[in-house]
Amino acid sequence: MPAAYKRILLKLSGEALMGDDAYGINRDTISRIVEEVASVVALGVEVGVVIGGGNIFRGMAGASAGMERATADYMGMLATVMNGMALQDAMRHAGLESRVQSALNIEQVIEPYIRGKAMRYLEEGKVVVFAAGTGNPFFTTDTAAALRGAEIGAEIVLKATKVDGVYTADPMLDKTATRYAKVSFDEAINRNLKVMDATALALCRDQKLPINVFSIFKPGALKRVVLGEDEGTMVYC
Helix, strand or coil: CCCCEEEEEECCHHHHCCCCCCCCHHHHHHHHHHHHHHHCCCCCCEEEHHHHHHHHCCCCHHHHHCCCCHHHHHHHCCCCCCHHHHHHHHHHCCCEEEEEEEECCCCCCEECCCCHHHHHHHHHHEEEEEECCCCCCCCCCHHHHHHHHCCCCCCEEEECCCCCCEEEECCCCCCCCCEEEEEEEHHHHHHCCCCCCHHHHHHHHCCCEEEEEECCCCHHHHHHHHHHCCCCCCEEC
């Protein structure tokens, strides 16, 4: 079966890398995630990844503890760089070619984000990992995913989470909660469904860039989404 999308943007949270650990990066978990990515690369799909940093440092948490918000956010961006390097290393061990680009200029460690280079890497079949968010404080990695997705011409943003879609309520707290198969951007915003933050949702809606929310811990889910099967929740215009 051919892939439904030629180019995707995968939003991967830092917490997804923790597995069952309390913090940091679980090697087995990151290896399983890389296997999922490799399965769609094998289909000929071009993959960009925006990585979060919540497993190492969360800017909002630092700000709530009394740290200046901008400082805390920059620290969070650096955490995403560490995750991006770890993801690239895991991809190398799996035989996947990848490049990490940072929105912050730290060329001694990784190359800066340059849209033209990123597009060329994607066309060459390399996975491109976008680190350091947007490079600006007060913006989440959700917004970075929407921005990079629009910039690289992705056909869809795939938000990898711990749950298998968007629900009417928190399924961990409410056993009667049901999963949406599809939901419009306006409905997601009006009902405050926590798909992504409002800025990211508005940007995707304006760019007519659909979002699919799915569980990265469900084996084969990423591939099923890319094949266009009923997996997760589709947020559409």
